[in-house]
Amino acid sequence: MSELFTYSLTVFTGFFAIMNPIANTPIFVGLVQGESDVAKKVIARKSTITAFVIVVSFIVIGKYIFDLFGITIPAFKITGGILIFLVAYRMLRSEQSKMHHIEDGDQADAIAISPLAIPILAGPGTIVTAMNDVAGRDYIHFAITIGIFAIMILLTYWAFSFSDKIINKLGSNIITVVAKLMGLILAIIGTDMVIGGIKMAFNLQN
Helix, strand or coil: CHHHHHHHHHHHHHHHHHHCHHHHHHHHHHHCCCCCHHHHHHHHHHHHHHHHHHHHHHHHHHHHHHHHHCCCHHHHHHHHHHHHHHHHHHHHCCCCCHHHCCCCCCCHHHHHHHHHHHHHHCCHHHHHHHHHHHCCCCHHHHHHHHHHHHHHHHHHHHHHHCHHHHHHHHHHHHHHHHHHHHHHHHHHHHHHHHHHHHHHHCCCCC
16 A cells, blocks of 8 residues: 555645646646636637547556567666656656647647647656556556646646636746746656666666
8 A cells, every 4th residue: 555655645646746736837827818717718728638548548558658669668667767858858847848839729629738738738758757657557557647747737737727817816926936846847757757668678676
């Protein structure tokens, strides 16, 4: 039971760090600026549901992708750790992807799918984290990972739905600090994935 609790906490921390509902809230506000409250809720719902479907699909079929392309778990852990570290590095430097910006006049559906669902919520970092969490695991860990990701999606939907109030309450400075902390946590998670992959590849003991 303690192992499952530790696993659940690790998965939640990883998802929270890389999805970061609080830090993504200003991005959402910028994208939906000028939209009605009803439209904002529709965009928030579509973007989070789309992201959930995408990531869960990778969680479920990830093993088959490994088998199809002959990908080993150690190689995936090392590569995934490097990718996550790079995402964390950009977060620590306060660099934003150009995908966070869209042209005026795009429809609400387009905003919800891209760039909100892809790549902001269900980006490479999120997918890599999810697949790494279930790599070599049993069905219980699969269920836990999907359940925790569902919680993260609900938190993100809540943050998007009440984005204006959150920004007014916290202020931009607090959100920036949170983003930096999440970046640091992500960097540590990425480094740990690389170390774990190297240990698995060379059969090294802890």
